[in-house]
Amino acid sequence: MTKRNTEYDFTWCPGCGDFGVRRALQVALEAYSVEHEEPQSKTVVVAGIGCSGNMVHLVEGDQPFGIHGIHGRTLPIAFGVKMGRPDLNTVIVAGDGDFLSIGAEHIGPAANRNVDITAVIMDNGVYGLTKGQSSPTTEFGAVTPSTPHGKIETPMSPLKHYMSVGVTYIASYYSSKPRQLAKIIQEAMNHRGFSIVHVQSPCTTYNDTYDLLKGKPKEGIQGLAFEIPEDHDPTSAQAAVDLLDRPGIPLGVVFRQEGQSMQDRYEGLQAQAPKRTNQEILDSYVLQT
């Protein structure tokens, strides 16, 4: 919305990975809108707190609705939107600090419910907006302002975590190829159930991992990122677990499981639940005389 508000002063640092993710999200939202013949106002973007959450204000063109709420609480807010209004396409944008640290408690319940939400997570391995503290995905031993003598925790493995709690669509990508990333986000939005697109989105100010991810091919240095082999079967949990045991950052769809979303299950309950009018409920309390 930046063009409509000249007073708005937030932007990302030059080269920030979030620019690429924004491009991908816009393309995906437009494509989803065309595919489903719905205006973008039928999408709600629920944003976390941090650099990546500001995405919700920076989407250009046709505008979705947005909520820029509370640190760590994108999932329960999105849950309320989706179960209140199942017709809305509900998308989360959040960072590794928001989603995996303060908000980590909500991932398991969202997976168990298989609530039909797509989370686009921008992982830069650092708290950027508060200026460079360590996050759950920061490397062991890393020196940051909040770990001046080295980080004492091992980094968490987000993709393995998602697998272990039962997320039914897991993709991993990086911010450098927005067009390909857009296709994955669109596919995730079409997945019936809880989908996470976990994106490596480097912070050029505090944790510039571009070279680490992509390597330096001219100098013969291999990057961490690797394309998922074409013969990988994302519908196989075992194949996904094996893939995640490989070192490095896979690019593509790691796991996909078709099944009933929470909304599907809820419709089943609705069909059998007793439906009494308010008057019938009130009458059940009437004193028998």
Place this chain on the structure above:
Amino acid sequence: MDKHDFVIRFAGEGGQGLVTSADALARAAAHAGYFVQTHSTFPSQIMGGPASSQVRISTTPVLSSGDGVDVLVALNQYAYDHHCDDLNEGAVTVYNAEEYSLPEGGQYFGIKADELAKSTGNARAANMVTIGAVVNLIDFNLDEIDEFIKQRFTRGRPGDEEIIVANIEAVRLGVEVAKTSGFTVGQMSPPIPHDGEQVIITGNAALSLGAMAAGLNFYAGYPISPATSILIWMEQNLWGEGRFVHQVSSEIEAINAILGAGFAGKKAMSATAGPGFSLMSEGLGLAWMAEIPLVVANVQRGGPATGLPTKSEQSDLFTCMHPAHGDIRMPVLAPGSVEECFYAGALAVNWAERYQGPVIILSEFGLSERGENIAKPNLDEISTESRAVVNEGDTGKRYDSWDGTTPLPGMPVPGGPGAYVANGSEHDEIGDTTHLPRHHVRLMERRFRKLDLLDGAHYEIENADAEVIIMPWGSSKGPAREAYDRLRERGENVGWLYSVALHPLPGDIKDALNLADKIIVPELNYLGQWSALLRQDGYRAESITQYTGLPFRPSDLVKLIGERIGVRVTA
């Protein structure tokens, strides 16, 4: 001796059917045309532990759990020892002779309820034996008990008839034991006929039904005493097209889920108690800041921390008014009776829609599970307000300035026109973050100005020109009202103010407060929270506090208020 008011208390251990006994007696009495109110106290555990449940039966509407006990049924020695101080003059105790005995010569007699029940062929009818003894002591019409038993056990099952016969027989056996003892505590006056249909319902059920009557269609909650029964009620009833109910994983999830739903156009609510309410603080701040309609019911227990999960206290008023950081004062509706729980539930939903923001219902343990017979609400008279929405062609923005002279502009609904960002950061007209002074000023004023839209809650003003005004809130209304009535009967010049809405206060109440020289606030907390808030607003208020975990006794209030107004009264 004719009496129009009796308190019967069953004391023993949790799991001994104490609540069932009090409830059965309450229903039988309500069925006979009396007014009833139950009150229970029990430890926070599934089974066992000292517990009691009582019913007050009266020919006129029951305002409180009363002063003392007229009939005590004490199922073990501990129960007798801990309740005998509450006995009124002339009271009689029925003790469990299978468990213990009391020395000769007191106002009591023993009963072997289990043994007598077995002789009827139905070992489960022991509480009916006890009820038989009780009804004989108060000379209650036995036909009414028989009729109640017939209705309760006519369930269309093969064994119904046998169970009915055994239970009626059990009552007779209890009656005989009481007759043989020779004791009586007086004769229950016949009921005074009253007009209109009645319902017998608890505070939590009434609150839930009220919210649903105003169109509630989204509920997310987490189990916590004493609010759990609202979640259970919703899980049983909030079904049907466009409705959603779910037990989520924490109160943090609950508040954020109803935020999302409220934003998306639903009438959303959660209910909790102190600890859960504390977890909801940040979410309530967002609802205030981003102007999202939702309702949170805080059914108070004793606090702080885990506190007293199953006791009565009114100590969450400060936190309900100001749950989150920053400049906030929430709308708070605090019902004072089961009937008011129903209307507060409905009004809270309407208020949230009307002013596009969060509303707190401040209920209490003392109201939550207490059963009361009340006039049956007329659902056709319950208004169902829905927020103004933005339509195609409207030029206004979501967060435009608002001076209060025009209707509050509509809220865009996802899928419709007027896309914006509901933002917890200070924002501009469409919800983009800005920290420019002019936006903070104009939106701060908008958020507080909207409170002026909130009226329509029940209030009471009597003898407002008296020098001393009694102004209770919440469940202390009942005992305070009894105390007020007794003081008036004695000719004391005291006045009465009462408002279900604690914020914003009705204009008439503010006018009366302004004129009062001395406002006495009976409240169940240590700090004197309501009087402190009244003094903050410039009113001359002081508290009478009690922090025992138990409700006020009217006789105590008569004495304490008497002290404040310089008259010596013995209750």
